[in-house]
Amino acid sequence: MTTRITTPFGFASTAAEVLDGVDLTGRRAVVTGGASGIGIETARALAGAGAEVTLAVRRRDAGERTAEDIIATTGNKQVLVADLDLADQASVRRFTAAWEGPLHMLVNNAAVMAAPETRTPEGWELQFATNHLGHFTLTTGLHGALAAAGGARVVSVSSSAHLRSPVVFDDIHFRERAYEPWSAYGQSKTANVLFAVEATRRWAGDGIAVNALTPGSIRTNLQRHVSDEEIERLRAEAGAGASQWKTPEQGAATSVLVAASPLLDGVSGRYFEDCEEAGPNRPGTRFGVAAYALDPEAAERLWQVSVDTLG
Ligand SMILES: NC(=O)c1ccc[n+]([C@@H]2O[C@H](COP(=O)([O-])OP(=O)(O)OC[C@H]3O[C@@H](n4cnc5c(N)ncnc54)[C@H](OP(=O)(O)O)[C@@H]3O)[C@@H](O)[C@H]2O)c1
Numbered sequence: 295m296t297t298r299i300t301t302p303f304g305f306a307s308t309a310a311e312v313l314d315g316v317d318l319t320g321r322r323a324v325v326t327g328g329a330s331g332i333g334i335e336t337a338r339a340l341a342g343a344g345a346e347v348t349l350a351v352r353r354r355d356a357g358e359r360t361a362e363d364i365i366a367t368t369g370n371k372q373v374l375v376a377d378l379d380l381a382d383q384a385s386v387r388r389f390t391a392a393w394e395g396p397l398h399m400l401v402n403n404a405a406v407m408a409a410p411e412t413r414t415p416e417g418w419e420l421q422f423a424t425n426h427l428g429h430f431t432l433t434t435g436l437h438g439a440l441a442a443a444g445g446a447r448v449v450s451v452s453s454s455a456h457l458r459s460p461v462v463f464d465d466i467h468f469r470e471r472a473y474e475p476w477s478a479y480g481q482s483k484t485a486n487v488l489f490a491v492e493a494t495r496r497w498a499g500d501g502i503a504v505n506a507l508t509p510g511s512i513r514t515n516l517q518r519h520v521s522d523e524e525i526e527r528l529r530a531e532a533g534a535g536a537s538q539w540k541t542p543e544q545g546a547a548t549s550v551l552v553a554a555s556p557l558l559d560g561v562s563g564r565y566f567e568d569c570e571e572a573g574p575n576r577p578g579t580r581f582g583v584a585a586y587a588l589d590p591e592a593a594e595r596l597w598q599v600s601v602d603t604l605g
Contacts, residue, residue, distance in 0.1 A: 301557050303569035305510070305538075309339035309546035312569065318345035318554055322397055322443075324436075325349055326378060326429065327404025329356040331514030332451070335546035336401055337373070338364045340554060345399070346372035350389060350432075352379040380404055380428025381414055383604065390435030396443035397436055399553045402429040402486070403451045408475040408519045411468070418603070419467045421475075425482035430489065430600045441500040445559075449552045450490045450506040452565070452587075454537065456483040457575055460586040461596055475519070484587045485596055487565055492593035494563030503562035505552045506587075510568065511537045512545035532580050563588075 303312050323340045327333040328349030341347045341364050351357035357375035364373045376392070379385040405425045412420035418427065433440075433448055440446035458480030465471050468478065486506055493504040517525060529536040548566050552558060565572050565583040575582035586592060 298573060299558065299561055299564065299566075299571040301551065301555070301569050303547060303551060305540070305568040306544060307547045307569050308541075308543040309335050309550045310342060310543065312547045312551045312555055313339050313343040316343050316554060316556065318343040320344075321399065321554075322346045322395070323348070323399035323401065323553065324397060325401045325403055326380065326432070327351065329353060329360040331516060332509050332512060332542055332545040332549065333401075333403045334360055334364070335542045336403060336549045336553070338368060339546060339550045340399065341365075341370040341373050342368040343554065344370065345554070346374070348374045348376050350376050350378035350404075352377070378432070380432070381420060381424045383428070383431055386428055386431045387435065390432060393436060393439055395439065397439040397446060398443040399447050399449070400433060400436060400440065401449040401451065401549055401553050402433065403449070403549065404428075405451070405482070405516065407455075407479050407516045410475065410519065411473040413467075417467065419473075419478055421478045421482040422466055422485065425479075426485035426489065427600060427604065429486070431604060433489075433493070437497070437500070437502075440502045441497075444501055446502045447553050448490070448493065448502060448504040449549055450486040450504065451549060452486040452506045452508055453479075453483040454508045454567070454580045455480045456487055456508075456587050457580060457584050459484060460584070461485050461488065461592060463595060463599065466599070484584070487583065487587035488589070488593040488596045490565070491563050491588055491590060492597045495590065495593070496597075498562060503558070503560070505558070505562060505564050505566060507548045507552055507566040508572075509545040509548055510540040512540050512542055514542065514545075537580060
């Protein structure tokens with residue numbers, strides 16, 4: 295039995311508040327999807343605390359605009375941009391091959407949500423391929439750099455949508471079952487939590503902590519595949535269990551807590567929500583974590599399936 299982690303921060307805290315007084319000078323961070331939504335505010339807060347931050351993005355122009363903006367608002371010139379398309383394994387491998395030196399914080403933040411049925415050239419379902427397999431190759435490819443940092447942290451940005459589906463090992467890529475965009479998103483977000491569980495088991499000896507989180511509900515480009523009516527329908531369905539909207543600055547708070555707060559020193563393999571460790575999901579609500587997402591056997595199985603899939 296372990297004690298649930300709580301902090302002085304909560305639902306309304308911002309990323310800047312969480313890192314107030316934290317000095318990240320000399321630390322290096324990568325934020326995937328760092329040119330949109332929560333990723334921008336995650337990167338801004340880390341840069342504001344003095345870290346060197348690389349925005350790992352698939353649209354270089356957006357990355358460069360965001361880097362300029364973060365440099366202007368924080369005064370930290372060490373904001374870099376690198377190309378990364380998580381749906382393209384060759385692109386991910388180019389990124390990891392080009393990385394030099396230690397990496398102290400890897401924030402696996404990028405994602406695609408509720409996309410219409412789409413497959414990569416390998417035939418993989420796009421959300422699983424992007425949200426899980428892309429980050430799997432990225433993180434395992436950066437393992438040496440993370441181990442070299444001494445006390446590195448990996449952040450798996452999941453979602454309360456993980457409550458919509460476990461990883462369906464019998465048919466991960468929807469070859470037999472009918473495609474359903476929310477199940478596919480939910481499955482990929484469960485995979486993000488399971489990754490933290492198994493990476494913790496494998497890498498604790500390397501001083502690498504890996505935790506997962508949900509940022510809350512934030513209006514961003516993530517909802518591009520979802521109409522306003524659909525969002526309202528889902529919120530009505532959740533009833534009193536629906537979470538309130540956060541600003542992107544609030545949405546980034548749990549990510550930077552997990553990435554950089556000394557309050558979480560030595561903590562790994564857990565799932566956070568509103569700046570504290572989540573309890574078990576209460577049925578009928580969209581809060582808390584599903585037991586299947588923290589299941590060590592499923593975590594080990596997913597790792598092996600990922601290795602086998604990637605060849
Ligand atoms: N917003 C919410 O309410 C909410 C709730 C729960 C969880 N989350 C999680 O929070 C994280 C950030 O989401 P957000 O709301 O900030 O969404 P967002 O504004 O859409 O940002 C997602 C980022 O992922 C990038 N991305 C998508 N596919 C990619 C690929 N193949 N390669 C590289 N980058 C890719 C996007 O790049 P482009 O800009 O080029 O498209 C974008 O920068 C996600 O993991 C999401 O699942 C968000």
